[in-house]
Amino acid sequence: MTEPTPPQRPVGPYEQSLIESRSSRKALEHRAAAARRRKIIAAVLGVVLVVGAAAGGFVWWSGRADGAPTASGPTTDKCSSLTPVKLWVTSAMQSAAIALTQAYEASPSSPCIDYTVETRNPIESMIGLGQGQPNRPDGWIADSPRWLERVNATAKINAKPATSFAQSPLVIAMDPARAATLTAQPQWLELIGSDQPIRLSDPRSTTAGMLTLAAALPQLSKEQGRVVIPKLAKQAAASTDDLFAAYETKPEDAPAFPVSEADLIEHNRVSPQHRMVSVTPAEGTPPFEYALINVATDPVKADGVESIRTYLKTPEAARILARYGLRSTTSPVPMPTPKGSLGEVKIGPSPSPEQVAAATDVWQAATTDFSLLAVFDVSGSMKEKVGKSTRVAITQEAAGIALQALPASTKLGLWVFSTNIGPGGADYREIAPIAELDPAHKQRVAAAASHLSDSVGGGTGLYDTIWAAYQRASAAYDPDRVNAVVVLTDGRNDDDAGLTLDQLKANLRKAANPDKPIAITTIGIGPDVDPKVLSEISKMTFSDFYAAPSPGDMTTVLARALFDHDCKNGRCV
Incomplete structure (x- = not known):
C-alpha cells in the first residue's frame, strides 16, 4: 500500500537521500506483503477445493x-x-x-x-x-x-x-535467535520499554496494535508512558502485513511485533524459510475474538x-x-506452539471500550495530528448510475463514515467543486471551514457530507479548485500538524476558461514553501480520470494518487488515503 508522505520541515540533499532509501525499503516491504498474501491464497487452494466462481x-x-x-x-x-x-x-x-x-x-x-x-x-x-x-x-x-x-x-x-x-491470543512474533537469548518470560514493560522494544501496528486501525496498547498501558506509570509511548509511535507500522514483510526482507534487523497466534501460525505455514516463534507476556494476553x-x-x-x-x-x-x-470457544482443541516459543499462553479478558479509548487517546497525543481540507467533485457525471445507486451517493456515504471516524483532534474542512458553483462563478464552494472536530464541528461536517448530492451539476473545474484549495490550506497552515488537501474526482479538468495543467504546476512550484509543506492527495473514481496527471500533481507535493476503478475499491482507497499512515519521529504522515 502507498501512504501520502508530506515532509514536516526543509529537507537537504543528504536527508533526501535517506528518504529515497526509506521509500525503496517501504516499496520492497509492500511487495513482500503482497507476495505473502498471494502465498496464503495459494496455500489455501492447496488444502481446500474451490469449485466455480459466483x-x-x-x-x-x-x-x-x-x-x-x-x-x-x-x-x-x-x-x-x-x-x-x-x-x-x-x-x-x-x-x-x-x-x-x-x-x-x-x-x-x-x-x-x-x-x-x-x-x-x-x-x-x-x-x-x-x-x-x-x-x-x-x-x-x-x-x-x-x-x-x-x-x-x-x-x-x-x-x-x-x-x-x-x-486467538495476542502473542509477540519474534526471531528464533533473539527469543533464544531470553532467560525468562518477559513482562509487558520489558517488551515495550526496553532499548529494543517491539514494533506495533497502528492501534487506531489494527486489532493487534489496539490490544497491545490497551494491555500494556496499565503496566506503565504516567512517567514511563511519557517516554515509552512516543518511542513506540515513532516506529509504528500501518499493518501487520508490513511487519511480516519487514521481517522477511531482513530478519536480523526486524524487531519483534504483536500479532494473533493464528496470524503467526499462518505465516510459518506459508513462509517456512522465515519461521518465527511466539513469546507470551508473563501477565497474560488478551484475545482476538x-x-x-x-x-x-x-x-x-x-x-x-x-x-x-x-x-x-x-x-x-x-x-x-x-x-x-x-x-x-465451544469445543476446545489442543493447540501446539511453534518450536522455540517462550511462555505458556494465558488468555486474559478483553479490554473494555473505556480502556481502548484511553489507550487510543494516549497514542494520539504522542503523534502529530492532521489539518485536512477534503474536496469533493460534484460535477454532473457524479449522477451516473452504479447499480441501484449513483457515484455521488456511494461517495457521499463512504466519505461521511470515513470522515466521522477521524480522531476528534483532527482539523477538517470540506469543499465541493464543479464549474461556476461558487461565489462569483468560482469552480469551488466551502461547505465546512477547516476547524478541529469538536462535537459541534463534527455535526456540521456530517450534515455537509450527507448533502453532497444536492450540489451535483456542471463540469469539472479541477485545476482552479486544486490551486484554490492549496492556497486555503496554506492560509490555514498549522505548524504543529501535517497539513494536506484531499481531492476526490471522477473526471478530468474541462474548464477551458480556467488554469491549464502547466499553469497549475507552475503555481504550485512557485508557492511551495519548505517551512510550510502541504500535501495534495488525489483520489480518482471510475475510468474517466487521468491517473498520470493526478499522480504528477500529488507527487510534486510529496503525496500520492489513489485509484478507485470499482465500487469495492472505494472502501479500500478511502481507508488507505485517510488512515494508513506511516508513523516516524512522532509523526504519522
Missing part, C-alpha cells in the same frame, strides 16, 4: 463486474439454484473461513447457499458496511467487539453483537448467515479452526 454484484461506473470471490460452492442435486451469501473476514480468519464454508456446503443438512469469503481489514469494513455501499457483505467476522461498536457508531447500521465462536455479525438486508441471506453461525460452534468446525491456529 458472478454478480454491482457493476461499477466502468461497466465491469467486481472480481471473483475467494471461495465458491457447487450446486448440489437438492438445489435448483444457490443464494449467494458474502462474508467479510480478517486476514487471520481467511484460510479457515474458506475451509469452513466449503465443509459446511458439503454437508447434507446445509441450505442452498453459496458462501463466498473476502478479506477486509477493520477500517475497510467500517467504511464498506454503510447501507448504501456496493459490494456490501451479508456477514462480517470481526476480530474484536470494539470494532462492532465503532462501526455502529460511524456507519449507523445498528448491527447486533454476537458471541464469539473462536479466539471472532464473531459472525449478521448484516444482511435480504431475509434469505440473513437466514444463510444464521445457519452457518450455528455450524461454526460445532465440534467439526472446531477441528477445522484448529488446523488454522484458531481456538474454538
